[in-house]
Amino acid sequence: MSTPAPSFLSRVNLGPKALAIFIALFLILFLAIPVAKVFIVAFQDASTGAFTLVNFLDFFNTSLFRESFWNSFYVAAVSVVLASIIALPLAYFTSRFNFAGTAIIQTLGIVPLIMPPFVGAVAMQLLFGSNGSVNLLLDEHLGFTIPFMEGLNGVIFVQSIHYFPFILINLSAALANIDRSMEESALSLGSSGMRLFRRIVFPLSMPGYVAGASIVFIKVFDDLGTPLLLNVNNMLAPQAYLRISSVGISDPMGYVISVILVLFSLFAMWIAFLAMRGKDYATTQKGGGGLMKRDLSPMEQVGAYALILFILFIVLSPHLALSLLSFGTIWSFSVLPDAYTVAHYQEVFSSAGDFIKNTLLYAGMAASIDVIIGTSIAYIVWRTNIKGRKLLDYLAMSALAVPGVVLGIGYLRTFYQYDTPFTDIPLANFWLIIVIALAIRRLPYALRSCVAALQQVSISLEEASESLGARKINTMKRVVIPLMMGGILAGFVTSFATAAVELSATIMLVSSEADAPIAYGIYVFMQSAAGRGPGAALGILAVIIVALGTYASNRIIQNSNRKNAMSPDQH
């Protein structure tokens, strides 16, 4: 054993290296190339293929596109404002006061996330539209109506009540991470009240707020399903979809819009990055524990509960409306449906079985791909020293900046010209491509979940295994993977639940209803007045699938945290 080093090293790195190359190829083929294709086409003359900015000039010279651009920006910005107005008081209540409503608020933070906004959009029109329940009541009793759902208002309203939890969760976490001694030392140095808030609490919680707000901005700016279902077409994402689906995949406008969507996503992420950079306050503060809490007086309690119940009603209204719609016979120009029936569910179960089967299959496969790639990348990045391993991480995470519409367009453009092996179906129309699109879209979340799981496995647990004679692969099998299992499963379930109700990439790639998942089914049903009842029933099924997934993922995380909790200090 005098010169074992070179042969041994090459042998050991072969596995991870081959894996890294395979994953890199997968990501390049299904993420980098389609997106690059979109960018290239946007800057290409449609007939000659030469580099040009003409497409962008055309875009900004067309009044519809200019209007769509401003509408998308306006909707995203106002949604952030509205979501902040909902989230800020809730975050403040939970972090500053002792009262039982805190638990409600925390649950409430998750509820809207269980249902993507497009699912409840149509139902919301029946509740808040110009002839909806609320406005009928207002008109009858107070003699005026509020245009909640008129045009862009509707998109803003639906989006902000679905996405405010992102601000609530991030802001609450930032507030909870503030070390109580931060506040106490400011108090003992003579600062209090508004000054203390302005100089200490506000700056410490700002990064959390900005992170949440930028997520809301991106989500709303990129969303296709909600405007489409509300029939608001003069926004960017719907325009991109309509151009490609009506004019065809050679029309450059869809690509120009895609480039703008990506740039705005990047811009919002960059803002969030600037806000967070160098401000990882959680690690510099030892104690955490949040701000000092005080009790509310009885009057304040009443006020606080009233506010929370009001917000709770608004937040749950899409679910309420969707349930009513799914059980209602006819619901038009009336506060509530005329009568109730289970016929819509019967119809869904008899005719829409394919949607459900496809959803389970696609989301299941996509989530499996995500956790396999996620675990592999996590291990390659954190446990090997393969050159360029960080690039793999960045590449996978870059999917965050790619809206579903853009990925869909990129896939159509890139894969339409190739046939699926052994068939004459274009690859872009093959159902497996939907699975891959879903996997790419959800990969960043699964990856972070796997990385978090790996980081909880102390390196000494692996070293102990190696030191006892287990080579890397056995250490992986017997120690690392079992200990990561909770996080991996949680990543699987999160990917599964969100992929199950993904619409924007799916809608571009579905080529026949037989291949369509549930989200597409909801979209199709909701197009006609007669289909709304079954569409709502399908929506409720989707909510149940996602809710079960979310619940399972929370249970899994809690269980694995408890099981792996080591307590070397107890005696």
Next chain:
Amino acid sequence: MMSQDNQTSAISIKNLGLSFGKTEVLKGVNLDIKAGEFFSFLGPSGSGKSTLLRAISGFGPTPTGSIKIGGEEVIGLPAWQRNVGMVFQSYALWPHMSVRKNVAFGLEERKVPKTEIAGRVDEALDLVALKHLADRSPGQLSGGQQQRIALARTVVVKPRVLLLDEPLSNLDANLRVQMRRDILALQRSLDLTTIFVTHDQEEANTISDRMAVLDAGIIQQIGTPVALYDQPVNRFVASFLGTANIIKGKVSNGNFEAEHGFTLAVDSKDNAEKNLILRPQSLTLYPSPVENTKAYQLKGIIEYSEFLGDSVRYAVMVSGHSVLVDTSHHRGSDILQKGSAVWVSIPKDQILLLD
């Protein structure tokens, strides 16, 4: 007895160097540890002691130089081929396996027949007196019990050497004393070459046959605990092991001249800058000069006193040098007041001069 077929091995380290990126963490380490010896690496945090231990066990960056275990070069061998037993500071018990599974792990990896594994696991658990906890999960055990399981898990595979990385630092004070006795007893009964890493000199002193003091990635001195304490080779070792008064000055013509201060005749022919090293407990305080040809007497003023229970530590200002003097304390004895004039008696045979 497990020791029968133990292949306990000597460790020989030659000219070992190791860097994290551009930072040199170990420099020119040369060390020979005898088979069956209980050896300690002692040093402050950042001294490189843990890095050296990890290099022997096969973790961390690949070092330059040579590490031989039982005559076999191990640099380049992965950890799992070294047959070196490592007990981690955090114990590193796998939380998803029972105690029995943890201990059996290494045997399974060595493809020991199933029928033999059960017996050897029981034997190892008996050795640490925790057989009754075999079916618990590690999370249900106290820190001391986890420590014992970690030991059992390591020795059950009959490693060539046993490496212990600050194994007592997570235990409370009483348990630590008991545990170090148990570890020593276990080491003796298995006749297993052992390296023990610690920053605690009391631990190293009580448990080691020999030890190496490290600082800044360099071995400062190797020897028995008594030799290192009595004959430190440099100021670092003198001050790291126990407390030492270090008085700067120079030697000329057989006299030590303290900086702006006293002069003592010393047994040294060098004419050079030197440090006078005096242990506080070697010095005695007297209210007035006492006739004694074996000691020097210097006049000083009490600066402050610290009552430590078994002793009182005085800081005495002697010609501009603050000198610590320990006096043993018995019930009723008075404590000298700040500002009192005293005579510090320095026995000639307790004088040590270092560069």
